[in-house]
Amino acid sequence: MDSSVETRIGDSLRKMRFSMVTATLLLASLNTTVLAAPNKSKCSQKTAKGNQGVVVSENGQFCLDGKPFYFSGTNSYWINQIPNDVEAVFESLQQFGEKVLRIWGFGMVESTLAEPRNPDLAFYQMWINGSWYLNTGGNGLQRFDEVVRLAEKYDVKLIIPLTNNWEGYGSMDIYNKQITGNDTYHDVFYSDSRVVESYQRYVNFIVSRYKNSKAIFSWELANEPRCNGYPAINSGKCTAATLSQWVKDQSQYIKSIDPQHMVCVGDEGFYNRPGAADYEYNGGSGLDFDANLQISTIDFGTFHLYPQSWAKKDIAAWGTQYIKDHIASGKQNNKPIVMEEFGVEGYGNKTAIYPEWLQTALDGDIAGIMPWQWGQLGLTTGGVVQYGDSTVGGASPNDGYTIYPNQTEVWEMFKNVVKTQDAKCG
Template sequence: MLRFLRAFLFPFLLIWWTAFSNAALGPRIPNGFVTTHGRNFVLDDEQFAFIGANSYWLPLLTANEDVEATFQEMENADVKVLRTWGFNAINGSELAGALKSGLTYYQVWNSSEWVLNDGPQGLQRLDNVINTAGKHGIKVILTFTNNWVGYGGCELYINWITGASQTHDVFYSDPRIIASYQRYVKVLVERYKDSPNIFAWELMNEARCLGDLPGGPNCVPTSGLISRWYKQQADFVRSLDPFHMITTGGEGQFNWSKPKYYWYNGSFLSDYNYNGEAGENFDLDLTFDNIDFGTYHMYPQSWYTELDTPGSNFTVKQWGHNWISQHSNAIRQVEKPLVLEEFGVTGIANKTNIYPAWVDLALKTGHSIMPWQWGQLDLIEGNRVIKYTDEILDGASPNDGYAIYKNQTELWDIFKSAAKVQNARSWIME
């Protein structure tokens, strides 16, 4: 009788346990999607540590052969993740010029409602980038908008919806702007949410209280405005996509109760990167459930131009060393992965002197690393002005002084060696 009961009840118990387990653990991450396990990224049950690349200009290319060649070279360099812009917006007055020059654009603003361009000069170019990335085993971080004016950032929303007299911070609080931003986010998420080629969604590039427009009184160290905006938008994206990771795209500024100070020109100044004036609160922002990993950027050479002078006791290398350590310490409090998502100095000598120390420390503290920015040679477009001062010159991708090209052998080898270290860290998770 007992044997009969066991045989009779076992299938029902198995069904109940499976249902209970699935409910407790949530839906299974689809194959090919990257997720997190503690401080590690995981891809199909293996740790996924990586060296990545930034290329905002890839979707701006007009020749598919150039997109293919760039990804092939990234694959050869063991790049595993590309970060690029999911935004390119123009004013209606720029449309004729964009059509003539071949400029990629996704939104056209003529009123308080933008018009989507999902055609061959629009989102179809982004489709091609994401699909080609997948062919080469590369995942894509897609950024929804820009804190800065470049390529139609958040201030287009401000100018067209609330008027140019407003301050930058209204982007994070005006319900009409938030609704318009979310309308565009929904377009991108629904277009790619089933794609394993997406590594993560990124809410904004370098959110700050101020941008090219000045900041206002609603975004100060005590207001928490950007932190609330991060949480609101991350929760919105999660409602659209249960599987892909979400991150802020922030520079990683702190809001310490006892911020750092430094001497300059006879004054003891509170440090913008630590006192909350930027608007971020790295420690708090990491705690939100739908922020899956931390990002931060690092440009001490341009952030502290007044200190980076001959005879100063300020050193770019040491400041960066401290910044890496501080973010590594912060991430331990929440046990999430961490990405040094942008960093750079100008000058080849500076790069070859400073980058090895930064990369070594980042690797030792469990980071993934994405230098700014990828440089590509031998583009068939040859010479072409894109927009602003961005241009393809003699077949080389745009160079803002930070680009890293293959023919810069000593510099290139720093990241090739780092990629070998990261590749060796892949193992099956238990």
């Protein structure tokens, strides 16, 4: 999720596709879930025998130990930043029924970082004068080791993005600035051989360290890659072909280190359809969802959905169509699709819009549904984490999209998504 670039339009919807009566009926439908019969398995027993405990992509479906694997999951970018309470979070995830958790696999600081640093802040890369060293200490990868250990203990799979398009916690633009001395043009990250080599060196460390863990669901090339960053911009040389080549090269590189686990892009699912009115469809981002999904070393597709912060007029309807388009792309390319991040701000907006989106996704047989983001109460960690992200009164950071247990209607809605997805598993 990027909150620094897009324009937010507030909690009030300009238009509503459905009347409140219709929204209420959809909500009631989700909260009285009729469990679906398990889907017909497309999973081979041959694959199961060679990958016990590892989720694979096969014939347009996720498979685990020879059976279909559908899931409800969530995001928590902050979990490896808190020095305690991590096990309590995993206990809550297990009790809720979440099977997959997406967490940041990156964390970098510069020696010249201007803001005061929390001494408990975890980081994995420290940049000094154009090069970085790996932090394997107690506030470094040992913190990540613990997250992976607890994921194994509580049977939660992890999606791990390996860098960030945006500023927070470790961005592409830091690579550019530190290595080339210039962070004006964001797309240098994809094309400068020195930058690519440095990224791959970090990827090699992380993937090699955890490739034998059954907790890994997939490696993710980046969080929301685009030709533009913020404030860095496209040099004018970056196109969909640029990013697709980078996706192909880096996914092949990861597979050469870890052929067992899946790889995905981590993108927002933007299309490359020249002439389309919306930025998310016309190729201006440098993404081509369908082309990237066709790459053999990309195992499944991801998309993110924030029509409110993307300033769409009819949030519910626009989001519903976006979901349908990605379902169609998955079927056309015979690969599973994960609704990896999505959200609207405002509790009333969530209760009005989420039922339609979730029903559309479930009806379309989407493999994974992962709202942004998990809300945990009762934390003992206090204060600022980084970039203004704070724990307040024992609650995990709230960016307006966070879903907490005391948000009863929304919480129950997603509990029923868990039941429905579980019922599709073999």
